[in-house]
Structures are given as structure tokens and as C-alpha cells.
Amino acid sequence: MRAALDTNVLAYAEGVNGASMKRASLDLIDRLPHDSVLVPVQALGELFQVLVRKAGRAPSVARSAILDWRDAFSLIETTVPVMLAAIDLATRQFGLWDAVILSAAAEADCRLLLSEDMQDGFIWRGVTIVNPFARPAHPLLDAWLRR
Helix, strand or coil: CCEEECHHHHHHHCCCCCHHHHHHHHHHHHHCCHHHEEEEHHHHHHHHHHHHHHCCCCHHHHHHHHHHHHHHCEEECCCHHHHHHHHHHHCCCCCHHHHHHHHHHHHCCCCEEECCCCCCCCEECCEEEECCCCCCCCHHHHHHHCC
16 A cells, blocks of 8 residues: 655654644654655645745755655656646645645555545545544554554
């Protein structure tokens, strides 16, 4: 099984939402099978903005964090098919940039998209959005983490 990480998981791991969320996010990331986890390029762009605008980090520090995440996981490119599918999805249900992340996850054959702020349990093109911080854990995530 493959999973994609949304921006908020990465931002929390960077400490953007306090120490307890940082610990929870880092614990989650440590438990994930890294060879099966991908990060949409869109999430890295959003993370840069969050780190600079919300966390007040210098752009050079934010850039370093982005490069670290790029090196930690495989990336999903925002291709033309990803963008066109995202635009279709955005006309019905999601904001465009969330739709790009979901569309990228689908294009990469991910089964899960780990996101706290998208629609938990929503399924599109075989990708289930799962809030990784919800308790009890979603059955798919729970089974994957217990492997």
C-alpha cells in the first residue's frame, strides 16, 4: 500500500502547531514504511508558505526544511493530468490546491492520503482521505501501521 502526506502532517512535524502535534506527527512519520510514502510537490510548496508566513521562519530556513522532506520521501509531480483532474474535482467538492494533492495521490496509486484538514473518510479514485491523528485510527491506517 502507498500513502501520500498532506501539508499539515509535514507542518506539524516542523512544529507549526505546537509541541504535542509535533510529537504526534513525528511519531506517525517514524511508524510509516518510508518506501511506501510519497509527498506531492504541491504539499512542499504549501509547506514553504506555512513556514515563512505562519511560523515566521526565514525563507532560507524554510527552503532547507523543504529540501529535507524532498530527500526523505519520493515526490509526486504536479503533471498536466494531475492538474486537469484536480480542476474537475475542484468544480465539485474541493478547493483547487487540496484537489491537486488528492489528484496527485490518485495518480501515484496511493491508497491513503494522510490529512487532518481534508474530508476524513472521503474516497476518490481509490484514495481514502484519513485523518492520521483521529482516534480510533482509521482501519486502513491501523492495519498498515501494524504490518
